[in-house]
Amino acid sequence: MRLGLTTEGSAGIGSVKDYLIELEDVLISSHAPLYLPEYKEFTSIRLNYASTDDDFRIVSKNYVLAHIESASKYKNLKQVNMHPSPKYWKHTDKHTDDVSISEGDYNKLIDTIREISSFAEARGIEIVLENNAIHWPDGTVNPSWEKVDVNSFDEWSFGSSPEEWIRICEDVDRVNVKLCLDSSHACTYALGMKDEDKEKEVMKYVSRPDLLRHVHWNDNYLYDDRGMNDSHAALNQGTLPTELHRVIKYLDATLLLEHFYGLETLEEELQFIDSL
Ligand SMILES: [Zn+2]
Numbered sequence: 246m247r248l249g250l251t252t253e254g255s256a257g258i259g260s261v262k263d264y265l266i267e268l269e270d271v272l273i274s275s276h277a278p279l280y281l282p283e284y285k286e287f288t289s290i291r292l293n294y295a296s297t298d299d300d301f302r303i304v305s306k307n308y309v310l311a312h313i314e315s316a317s318k319y320k321n322l323k324q325v326n327m328h329p330s331p332k333y334w335k336h337t338d339k340h341t342d343d344v345s346i347s348e349g350d351y352n353k354l355i356d357t358i359r360e361i362s363s364f365a366e367a368r369g370i371e372i373v374l375e376n377n378a379i380h381w382p383d384g385t386v387n388p389s390w391e392k393v394d395v396n397s398f399d400e401w402s403f404g405s406s407p408e409e410w411i412r413i414c415e416d417v418d419r420v421n422v423k424l425c426l427d428s429s430h431a432c433t434y435a436l437g438m439k440d441e442d443k444e445k446e447v448m449k450y451v452s453r454p455d456l457l458r459h460v461h462w463n464d465n466y467l468y469d470d471r472g473m474n475d476s477h478a479a480l481n482q483g484t485l486p487t488e489l490h491r492v493i494k495y496l497d498a499t500l501l502l503e504h505f506y507g508l509e510t511l512e513e514e515l516q517f518i519d520s521l
C-alpha cells in the first residue's frame with residue numbers, strides 16, 4: 246500500500262546494507278547505530294564516541310562512520326540521525342556478569358562530532374543530533390529532579406536536557422550538524438519537573454527552531470509515571486501539549502512518526518496533524 250510518505254531506516258546494531266532495496270525511493274534518513282555488537286569480552290555494548298578510553302572512542306567513531314558511508318549510497322538519503330554519546334554508562338555482561346563503566350567527556354564529544362561531520366559533509370549528509378531519553382532507575386515513582394540522586398543512574402547521556410542538547414549543537418558549530426527532536430524523549434526529562442513547570446520545560450526543546458531539522462514525532466504522558474518510559478505513543482493519545490505539536494508541524498524539518506500502531510491509528514494521527 247502506498248501512502249505517499251517517506252521514511253527512516255533504523256540501523257539497530259547492524260549497518261544499513263540490510264535495508265530493503267525496494268525502500269530506496271522512500272528512504273530519506275537513517276538512524277546511526279547505538280550499540281556495538283561486541284567489544285572485547287562484552288556483547289552489545291553502548292557505543293561511546295565521547296569515551297575517555299581512546300581505543301573505545303575510536304572504535305565507536307569508526308562504527309558510526311561506516312554507517313554514514315553505507316547510508317550515503319542510498320540516493321534520497323540526506324540525513325543521518327545520531328544520539329550524543331553517554332556521559333556515564335554501566336554495562337553488565339549478560340554472560341559473565343562482568344561490569345564495566347563507560348565514561349564520556351564533553352570536549353571529546355564535541356571534537357568527535359566535528360570529525361564525523363566532516364566525513365558526512367564530504368558525502369552530502371547532514372547529521373542531526375537526537376535528544377536522549379532519561380532512563381529512570383528501576384522502582385522510581387513520581388520522579389523529581391529535586392529529590393533524585395543523579396549518581397543513582399546507571400545510564401546517562403549527553404544531550405538529555407534541552408539546554409545541554411542545544412549547547413552541543415552550538416559548540417560543534419558546523420553547517421551540516423543540526424538537531425533532531427524526539428518529543429517522547431523530551432517528556433522523559435520534563436517528567437522530573439514540578440507539574441506546573443512541565444509544559445514550559447518541553448517547550449524549551451523547540452526554542453531554537455532554526456536548529457531543528459528532523460523530528461521523531463511521538464506522544465508521551467507528561468503528567469503521570471507512564472511518561473518516565475520512552476512511550477512513543479501515537480500523536481494525540483498522550484498528554485504532550487498541543488502547542489508543542491503545533492510548533493513541530495510548522496518546523497522546516499523532516500517529520501517522522503516514529504511508531505506504527507496500524508493504519509486506522511495512522512489515519513487518526515494524520516487528521517490530528519491536519520487540525521493543527
Ligand atoms: Zn534514536
Ligand SMILES: [Zn+2]
Nearest residue numbers: 375427461503
Ligand atoms: Zn527517536
